[in-house]
Amino acid sequence: MRQMEEQLSKLPVTAVSDALKGQTNMNPAIQPVKEELRLFGRAHTVKVRAADNKLVLRGISEAKTGDVLVVDARGWRENAACGDFVVGLAKTLGLSGMVIDGAVRDLAGIRDLDFPVFCLGTTQAASGRHGTGETGVPVSCGGAVVKPGDWIIGDLDGVAVIPAGEEEQVLIAAQKKLEADEAREKKVLQNVASARTYLDDVLQ
Structure with a gap:
């Protein structure tokens, strides 16, 4: 604990x-x-x-x-x-x-x-x-x-x-969200092209 x-x-x-x-x-x-x-x-x-x-x-x-x-x-x-x-x-x-x-x-x-x-x-x-x-x-x-x-x-x-009583599930879910955010940043924010591709995908 x-x-x-x-x-x-x-x-x-x-x-x-x-x-x-x-x-x-x-x-x-x-x-x-x-x-x-x-x-x-x-x-x-x-x-x-x-x-x-x-x-x-x-x-x-x-x-x-x-x-x-x-x-x-x-x-x-x-x-x-x-x-x-x-x-x-x-x-x-x-x-x-x-x-x-x-x-x-x-x-x-x-x-x-x-x-x-x-x-x-x-x-x-x-x-x-x-x-x-x-x-x-x-x-x-x-x-x-x-x-x-x-x-x-x-x-x-x-x-x-x-x-x-919800500590464990909150910790697991929060850590997964942080990992997903970090992976997204590495993928999307590496250059102009990747940022543009992300925006195009989201806004289409």
């Missing part, structure tokens, strides 16, 4: 999306705050009310080393689900990243942490700590269903969910 996890973690999200026929893609507006950082790990889920982030802290406390905290903040962008201090807590406790269907703040501080955070954007406004919500339950994040224990993978192209 460990070898499979390592192979999955290196896949581009586009290949995972193709393997799952795009059915588990999150909203592409959910993007990394630092472009070069990739994201991979099992989901620990949090559902919060807009402008209430106390359960984000509970989720961080409950999560296991290597988990990705997945926060269903209902797409709310007026108040931040967390800032650099809370992200720092997640990093210190060994989480592998955060995905937030909502906003963050303290963007420069988060980038300085070199910790993968994917979200809808930034805001200057804080949230309150009322404790409304749930942790460790199925959530909707960026339009994708995420259950605790699912795999989350993210890179510059976006975020996708690999449902728990």
